[in-house]
Amino acid sequence: MYRAPEQPQDPLKWCAALALAFWALVLWNLGIPTEPYFDEVHYLPAARDLLALSDYSNREHPLFGKEMIALGIALFGDNPWGWRLFSSIAGALSLFAVMRMVWFGTLDRFATIAAGILVATGFHLFVHSRIAMLDIFMVAGLAVALWQCAAAMREPETGRWRLAIAGVALGLAMGAKWNALVVAAVPGAAFLILRWFAGRRRLLLSRRGMPVPGMTLLEAGVWLGLLPLAVYWATYLPGYFFQTHTIEGGIVAHHRLMLDLQTQVLKSHPYQSTWPEWVLNWRSIWYLYEPIDGAQRGVLLIGNPLTMLLGLPALLWCAWKGAVKRVPMHGAVAILYAVSLGFWIFAAKPVQFYYHYFLPGTVLLVALAIALSDLRKAGWKRTSTGVLLASVLLFAFFYEILAAEPLAGLMSFQTWTWLPSWR
Template sequence: MTQVTDQRATAPGAVPTVSSPAPLRPSPDFGPLDTMRGWAVTAFLTMIAAVTRFTNLDYPTDARTPVFDEKHYAPQGWQMLTGGGVEDNPAYGLVVHPPVGKQLIAMGEAIFGYNAWGWRFASAICGTLLVLLVIRIVRRMSRSTLIGAFAGILLIADGATFVSSRIGMLDIFITLFATAAFGCLIVDRDEVRARIARADAEGRIDASPWGPRLGVRWWRFGAGILLGLACGTKWSGMYFVLAFGLLSVGFDLVARRAYGVRRPWIGTAIRDIGPALYALVLVPLGVYLATYWAWFSSEDGVYRYAVGNQVGRDGPWSWIPGALRSLWFYSGETLGFHEGLTNSAGNHHPWESKPWTWPMGLRPMLYHYADNGVTGCGQNQCVKAMMLVGTPAIWWIAFPVLGWGLWRIVARRDWRYTAVLVGYGAGLIPWFFTLDRQMYYFYAVALAPFLVMAIALVLGDILGPVRKVPIRRSTAGTFLPELPSERRSLGLLAVCIYLGLVIANFIWLWPILTAMSITPGSWHAHLWLPSWR
C-alpha cells in the first residue's frame, strides 16, 4: 500500500510520522441493508415477469403438437413420466443430452398432461425465477435495490430469455442453474469477507502466515450442486464449472490480501484450493451422476448394459463398476454424435449462427412460422411467427458495455465487472474452439443474465453516487433541505430514457416473440437486419 510522510509538527531530527492515504482494511460492507424494500421490489418485478411468461403459454403449437426442438424434449419428458424415468430418441438412435432438463419438463407434464402447458410449464417457472435471481444478485453486488431493479426490468424485456421461458427446450434450465450458482458464489464472497473481518477484529489474522481458516462454506457447496444440475442439463455446464472455480479461488485470494495476510498466495493454495475443488468439481460430478438415477436403475435404458455387449468385460478398466463404464461408453457415443454435426461433414441449417454473432444477436432463431390458413390480422393474408431474438436495445450495446467493464476492471479494479465478465465469458468463449460444428443462437441464452447484469452496473455508474448539495440560505436565515446533485438528476434522466427505450423495443417485438397474427408487411417490418431473414 502506498504510504506518505506527514511532515506537520515534526521537530528537526525527529522521525517523521507515517500515514496512509487509504484504509488499511476494507470497509465492513457485506451486503445491502434495506431488506423489506428490497424484497418488495423483487416481488413486484417477479410478478410482472410471471405475467409475461405465463400469458398464453400454450400458444403457438403445430396443430397441438410441439414446435421446433420441443419435438425432441416434450416426448422424452413424457417417456420419462410413463416409462420408468428413462427416455430414448428414435430420430438419432441415442439420447443426445443429459436428463435434468427433460426431468423438469416431465414434472410439468405430470401436472397438466401431454400438452403445451405441460411441456412448457417448467420453462416458464424457471424463466420467472431467473428474473428474481438476477434482481437479487445485482442488488447484492451493487449494494443498491434500485440497480437490482434495473437488472430485473432489463431481463423481463429481453426477447431471448422471454421466448426461452415459453418453449419446452433446455436452454432456460442451464441458464437458471448457471446464474443461481453465480449468485451463490457472490453470497459466499460476502460471507468469506465477513469471517475474515471477524478474525481481524479478534486479532487472529497474524496467527498464521497463511491467514485464518474459513470453515464450512455452504453457499459454495450450493453452487456446486447447481453446477452439477447445469451439467446434468447440457454438457456446456462444464464451462461454468471451470470459470466459477477460478472465480471463487480468486475471490479468496483477493480477500486474504485485502486483510493483510502475510502470505496470501500460499494461504490461498493451502486453505482454499482444496475445498474449492471439492465443492466446485467433486460435488458437481456427484450430482451429475445422481441425475442418471433412473438410467442406472433401468433395464432398458440406452446403452445401460454396454459392458458385455458393446464393451468387453475385461481390460485395464474392469475394476470400475459396469454401470459407470456403460455410462462412459454412452457418453462417448453422445460426444461422437455432437462431434459429427459439423459443417465440413455437410451438416448445415438455415438458421445456424456462429458465436461471434451472439453478443449482438445478429442471427436469431426462427422457432415457428405459418402463413397458411392464418387469420385475425384484418387482411386476407396473415402470418404468425415465433422468433428467438434478443431485444436490440439490450443486445446491440453489448460491446460498449463489455468495453466499459474491462476499463473498470483495469482502471478501478472493480470486482463486480470481473465477476460478471467471467460468467459472460464462460457462456461465450469456449464455443470459439469448435467453430466447425453446428451452432445456434439459443446457445447464447446463457449470456443474457450476465449481459443485463453488466448493463445494470453501467446504469449505476451513469446514475452516479448519492450526493446531495445544500441549496442557498433562505430569507429567514436558515438552510433549506438538501437536494440531489445535478449530476445524479441528469444520470437518472438518462437511465429512465434508456429503460423506456428497452421497454418500447420489447413491446414492438412482442408480435414476433409470441406468434401473434400480423400482416406480411408487419412481419417484414419487424425484421430489422438482413441476417434476421
C-alpha cells in the same frame, strides 16, 4: 464528527415483484401454440420416452432438462401446459436469481432493478421461458449458483450452506446442457485464485482471506467441485433403466458417445450462425411462423435491438473498470461474458445457432445495468432511466412475435424484420 454512511436497502420485495410479474406475463397464453414447435419436436418425445423408460432417445444431450419436461407432463398432463410450465418457472427463477446476484455483488439498488428490467425485456429469457427446451434450465441453474456465490462472499457467515446450494445448482446446470461446463468451473477457480492472492501459507487449510473468510479451500473444493460432479452424475440415473439404448459400459463410455454425437459433422442449416453474428445481433431464428390455432402466428428469437448493442460498450467499460480500477463485480461480469462466449468460439460443434448466445447475452445485459448505474451516479440520470424505458417499449413493440400472438396476415413479419438477416 461525520455522518454515518448510508446503508443501501435491499430491494428484495422489488426483485420478487418483478420476477412474479414476468412469470405472469410468460404464463399468458402459455398453451399457444397447442402443437409442439421448434426443438420441442425433439425434447417432448425424449421426455415421453423418459417417463416410459422405453428408449433412451436424444442421447446427445444430458438428462436434467428432459427430466423437468417429463415431470411437467407427469404432473399436468401431456399437453402444452404440462410441456412448458416448468420452463416458465425456471425463467422466473432465473430473473430473480440474476437480480439477487447483482445486489450481493454491488449493493446497488438501481443496478439490481435495472438488471431485472433489462433481462426481462431482452427477448431471450422471455422466449425460452415459453418453450420446452433445455437452455432455460441451464441458465436457471447457473443464475442460482452465481447468486449464492455472490451472497456467500458478501455474508461469509452463511457461506457453507450457500456454497452447498451453489454446488447443487451447478450440477443441475451441467445436467441440463453442456454449455454450462466452462462457466460452472468459474466459481471454484475464482475461489482458488482469490485465496492464492490472499497470500495464505497454508493454502488448502487456511480459513482466512478472500473470498469467503472462515472456509478452507479444501472445503470449497467439496462444495464447488465434488458436489456439482455428484449431482451431475445423479441426473443420469434414469439412463441405467431404459429398455433400449441404456447406459452401457459406464458413464465415461456414455460421455464418449455423447461427445461423438455432439461433434459429428451435420449438414448445414438455414438458421445456423456464428458468434460474431450473435454479438452484433445480426442473425435471428424463427421458432415459429405458420397458421396455427386459428391465426397466423410467429415466435422470433432475436436480442433486444437496443440493449444488445448498448451492452457491448458497457462490457468494455466493465472490463476496464475491473482491470484498472479493481472493481470486483465489473471485472466478474466481463470475465463471465468472455468465458461463456469463448466456449462457442473454440467449441468443436460444427453447426451453431443464435440460441447459444442466451447465456452470454444475459451476462451482457447485466453489464449494461451496471454501466447504467455508473452513468446515473455520474449525473446522467435521464439517460440511464431512458435506456430502461426504451428497452421496455421495444419489448412491447415486439411482443406479438415473441409470444405467438395472432398476426394480421402472412406478411406481418415485415413489421419486425428490420434487417434482411432477421427474415
